Amino acid sequence: MTLTANKFTPEVMLSAPRRSAGVPNPSGKLVLYTVSTYCFKEHKNTSQIKVLEIDSGNSTTVFEGPGASEPVWLGDNDVLYLKSGDNGSTVLIAWADGIEPYEVGSVKGPISNVKVKRLLDGTVAFACSAVTTPHGKLCNPETEKKPQSSAKVYTSLFVRHWDAWNTNNASSIFYGVIDKKDDKYSLRDNTLHNALAGTKLSSPVPPFGGTSDFDIGPSGLVFVAKDPELNAAIYTKTDLYFIPLKTFTESSPPSPQIVKTPGLEGYSNSPVFSHCGHKVAFTRMRSNQYESDKPRLLLVPDIAHPDKTEEFYATQDGNGGWDTRPESILWSHDDAKLYVTAEDRGRTLIVELPSSPSKTGTALPTAIKIPNGSVRAFYLLADPTNDEEKTQTPKGHQLFITTTSLIDNACYSITNPTTSTSTTIFSASKHGKAFNLSPHSISTITFPGAGGAYDIDALVVRPSSYSPSDPPHKYPLCMLIHGGPQGAWQDSWSTRWNPAVFAEQGYVVVCPNPTGSTGYGMALQDGIKGEWGGRPYNDLVRCFEWVVENLAEVDGARAVALGASYGGYMINWIQGHPLGRKFKALVCHDGVFSTLNQWCTEELFFPIHDFEGTLYDNRASYEKWDPARFVADWATPQLTIHSELDYRLPITEGLAAFNVLQAKKVPSKLLMFPDENHWVLKHENSLVWHREVIGWINKYSGIDEEQSLAEETERLKV
Known part of the structure; x- marks a missing residue:
C-alpha cells in the first residue's frame, strides 16, 4: 500500500487538535473551549480546558489532564467543570481567575450535559443528566452489583439501540442550586434532585440527546422525552414537558406538564427559554x-399555559410555509427576535426572524452572512443595555459563531447580523496552510438530476497539486456517497469522511447530494421514499456522466466510489447495476446487503417509512430495492468494512457481501472492528481504516503505479 500525500495525510488529520465550539463569558471578553489532541507515537490522548481572550487572541489553559469535561461559565472569570473521580464518581470543580481549582460538590455517579442559569436571587440553578435505576436512583456502574449471569430476557420491542443492549435503567435530569459565599461556590447540601423520578419519562433522549434536549428558566425546567405509551422502536414521538420550580431545591418536583401541539406528533427538539423566562x-x-420529517418552529407564548402553542409560517394544509429544517434556537437580548440555524445547499446557516409568529408576515427569513463553512454553534455577546456595558464597545447585537469547513476544523468569529460583517478571532485553517488546505481547492457543481426534472448539487475537492493546464493533467475520480439517506455533504469538517484526505492522494473528489439529501427542500428529500435504488441511483449516474463530460481534469476510466450506511447500501446496489462497471474499485462501509434484513435494525420506524410499510404488509417494496437480488452481476473489486457493535446494520450485512464476493472470486477484502459501532471513532482504528481504504482505491485507480513510477524516476535521477 502506498499513501501518496506527503502533507495532509490521515495521520496528520487524526492527530490535529480537535477544538470544541467556543462559548463567550457574560461580558463577551473571554471564550471558553476544549482541545483534544491524539499522539500516535505515544498512543495517548491529551485534553485541555482553555480560555481565549477575544481582543488579544491569546489563550490560557484552565485545566490539562484526563477526566475533565463539560466546562461552563459561572461568572466572568469562573469556570465550572466536571472531573471523574475514584469509583466512577464525578466531582464538580470551579476555577476562578488566578485561583487554584477547588471542589464545589461531589456526586456518587457519572453525570454529564451540564447547564447553569443565574437566578434572580443571585444563586445559580444547576442541571445535568445521569443514568438512573428503575427506582429513580443515581446509577453508578462501578459500584453496581454484578450479576452472576450475562443472560438478557426481553418481552417487547426495542431490545438494543445504536451500540448497546437496552436495560431497565434510564437517563434522567437532575437539578440543584450552587451558592456563592466568601468568593467561593458550593453545591447546596451537596445534593441533586431527580426531576423525572416516578414519571416513566427519560431525558435526554438516547443515543445522542444532550444539553439541547432540556433548558433551565427562572420558573423551572423544560425538556423533551419519548412518549412512554408508544414503543420507541416503532414511533419517533417525543413530547415537550415543563416542570415548574420555584427554588430549584424542591426535593419532590411537581409532575411534568405536557406542551400540546395539535397536528404535530413527531420529534420535539431544542427547547429554549426566552430571557424573560x-x-x-x-x-x-x-x-x-x-x-x-421537516421540523416546525414553535412558540409557547406563556409557559404557565403549556396547552397553547403557535407555529411559525403555519398553513391551512398543515404542510407549513417554510420549506427548511430549523435546528438550534437563540433568543435576542430583548426577546424580540430569534436566531435559528438551518441547512441550506451544503451549509448550515443562521437566519433571523421575529420571535412571534404573528409578526413574521409572509416574507420568509433570509440567512445572515457568515464566514465560509457551516455553523456549529453560536451565542450572543454581552448586552450593551446593561449599565456595566454602556461605556464599552457595543457587542450586544453581535453573534459569536463557531464554524467548520472542508479546510477548517474550527473557526471562531464575531458577526454583526445588522451589517453582515464578520471578524475572525481564530481559524485553524491558518495553521492548516502548511498542509496545502486551501479554499481554492473547493467548488460546487450543478447538473440535471434523473429525468432532468430537478437539479443536483455536488461538492468538488481537487488536490492541492491541481492547476489549470492545456492539456489538463488527469486525476482519477473519487465519488463519495453520503449516508442517511436523509443527509447531505456539507462544507464542514469531518475526521471520519474528509474529502481533502482523498483529494491529497491525487483524486478529484466529487460529493453529490442526490435525491434524499437534506438542505435542498423537502420535495428532493422526500423523493427517496419508496425509491431507494431508483431516483438516487439515477442521480448518481447523471453525476458520473456530467463530471466525465465537463471536468477535463477528471479521468473517468480510473474512477472509484465509496459510501457508508445508506452510501454503503448504494455501493452494493451499484455493484449489481451498470454504473458498477464504471468504477475500478468500490468501498462499502457498514452498508446494506439485503433490504429484506432491514428488520434486524433497532429503530423500525426507519424502514417502515422509507419502504412504505412493514415487511409483512409491503414486502414487494423491500424486494424491489434489494441489492442481494443482483449479486449475479457483482464484478467490481470491493473492500467491505463492518463493525460488531453496529446494531443499526448488523455485521452479518457486511459478512454476506464479502462472502458473495469471495465465492464469485471477485477481488475483495473484509475489514472488521469488534469494538466500533456504526462509526469508527477510536484514533488507532481510524488510522487503520484510512490506510486500508486508501490502499485499496490507490491500487485499483493506478495511483500506486503512478507513485512507484515517480519514485523510480527520482531514484534514477540520483
Whole structure:
C-alpha cells in the first residue's frame, strides 16, 4: 500500500487538535473551549480546558489532564467543570481567575450535559443528566452489583439501540442550586434532585440527546422525552414537558406538564427559554414515524399555559410555509427576535426572524452572512443595555459563531447580523496552510438530476497539486456517497469522511447530494421514499456522466466510489447495476446487503417509512430495492468494512457481501472492528481504516503505479 500525500495525510488529520465550539463569558471578553489532541507515537490522548481572550487572541489553559469535561461559565472569570473521580464518581470543580481549582460538590455517579442559569436571587440553578435505576436512583456502574449471569430476557420491542443492549435503567435530569459565599461556590447540601423520578419519562433522549434536549428558566425546567405509551422502536414521538420550580431545591418536583401541539406528533427538539423566562421556542415534526420529517418552529407564548402553542409560517394544509429544517434556537437580548440555524445547499446557516409568529408576515427569513463553512454553534455577546456595558464597545447585537469547513476544523468569529460583517478571532485553517488546505481547492457543481426534472448539487475537492493546464493533467475520480439517506455533504469538517484526505492522494473528489439529501427542500428529500435504488441511483449516474463530460481534469476510466450506511447500501446496489462497471474499485462501509434484513435494525420506524410499510404488509417494496437480488452481476473489486457493535446494520450485512464476493472470486477484502459501532471513532482504528481504504482505491485507480513510477524516476535521477 502506498499513501501518496506527503502533507495532509490521515495521520496528520487524526492527530490535529480537535477544538470544541467556543462559548463567550457574560461580558463577551473571554471564550471558553476544549482541545483534544491524539499522539500516535505515544498512543495517548491529551485534553485541555482553555480560555481565549477575544481582543488579544491569546489563550490560557484552565485545566490539562484526563477526566475533565463539560466546562461552563459561572461568572466572568469562573469556570465550572466536571472531573471523574475514584469509583466512577464525578466531582464538580470551579476555577476562578488566578485561583487554584477547588471542589464545589461531589456526586456518587457519572453525570454529564451540564447547564447553569443565574437566578434572580443571585444563586445559580444547576442541571445535568445521569443514568438512573428503575427506582429513580443515581446509577453508578462501578459500584453496581454484578450479576452472576450475562443472560438478557426481553418481552417487547426495542431490545438494543445504536451500540448497546437496552436495560431497565434510564437517563434522567437532575437539578440543584450552587451558592456563592466568601468568593467561593458550593453545591447546596451537596445534593441533586431527580426531576423525572416516578414519571416513566427519560431525558435526554438516547443515543445522542444532550444539553439541547432540556433548558433551565427562572420558573423551572423544560425538556423533551419519548412518549412512554408508544414503543420507541416503532414511533419517533417525543413530547415537550415543563416542570415548574420555584427554588430549584424542591426535593419532590411537581409532575411534568405536557406542551400540546395539535397536528404535530413527531420529534420535539431544542427547547429554549426566552430571557424573560415566560416563553419557550422549540421545534417539532409532524409525523410520528419519520425521523427526518421537516421540523416546525414553535412558540409557547406563556409557559404557565403549556396547552397553547403557535407555529411559525403555519398553513391551512398543515404542510407549513417554510420549506427548511430549523435546528438550534437563540433568543435576542430583548426577546424580540430569534436566531435559528438551518441547512441550506451544503451549509448550515443562521437566519433571523421575529420571535412571534404573528409578526413574521409572509416574507420568509433570509440567512445572515457568515464566514465560509457551516455553523456549529453560536451565542450572543454581552448586552450593551446593561449599565456595566454602556461605556464599552457595543457587542450586544453581535453573534459569536463557531464554524467548520472542508479546510477548517474550527473557526471562531464575531458577526454583526445588522451589517453582515464578520471578524475572525481564530481559524485553524491558518495553521492548516502548511498542509496545502486551501479554499481554492473547493467548488460546487450543478447538473440535471434523473429525468432532468430537478437539479443536483455536488461538492468538488481537487488536490492541492491541481492547476489549470492545456492539456489538463488527469486525476482519477473519487465519488463519495453520503449516508442517511436523509443527509447531505456539507462544507464542514469531518475526521471520519474528509474529502481533502482523498483529494491529497491525487483524486478529484466529487460529493453529490442526490435525491434524499437534506438542505435542498423537502420535495428532493422526500423523493427517496419508496425509491431507494431508483431516483438516487439515477442521480448518481447523471453525476458520473456530467463530471466525465465537463471536468477535463477528471479521468473517468480510473474512477472509484465509496459510501457508508445508506452510501454503503448504494455501493452494493451499484455493484449489481451498470454504473458498477464504471468504477475500478468500490468501498462499502457498514452498508446494506439485503433490504429484506432491514428488520434486524433497532429503530423500525426507519424502514417502515422509507419502504412504505412493514415487511409483512409491503414486502414487494423491500424486494424491489434489494441489492442481494443482483449479486449475479457483482464484478467490481470491493473492500467491505463492518463493525460488531453496529446494531443499526448488523455485521452479518457486511459478512454476506464479502462472502458473495469471495465465492464469485471477485477481488475483495473484509475489514472488521469488534469494538466500533456504526462509526469508527477510536484514533488507532481510524488510522487503520484510512490506510486500508486508501490502499485499496490507490491500487485499483493506478495511483500506486503512478507513485512507484515517480519514485523510480527520482531514484534514477540520483
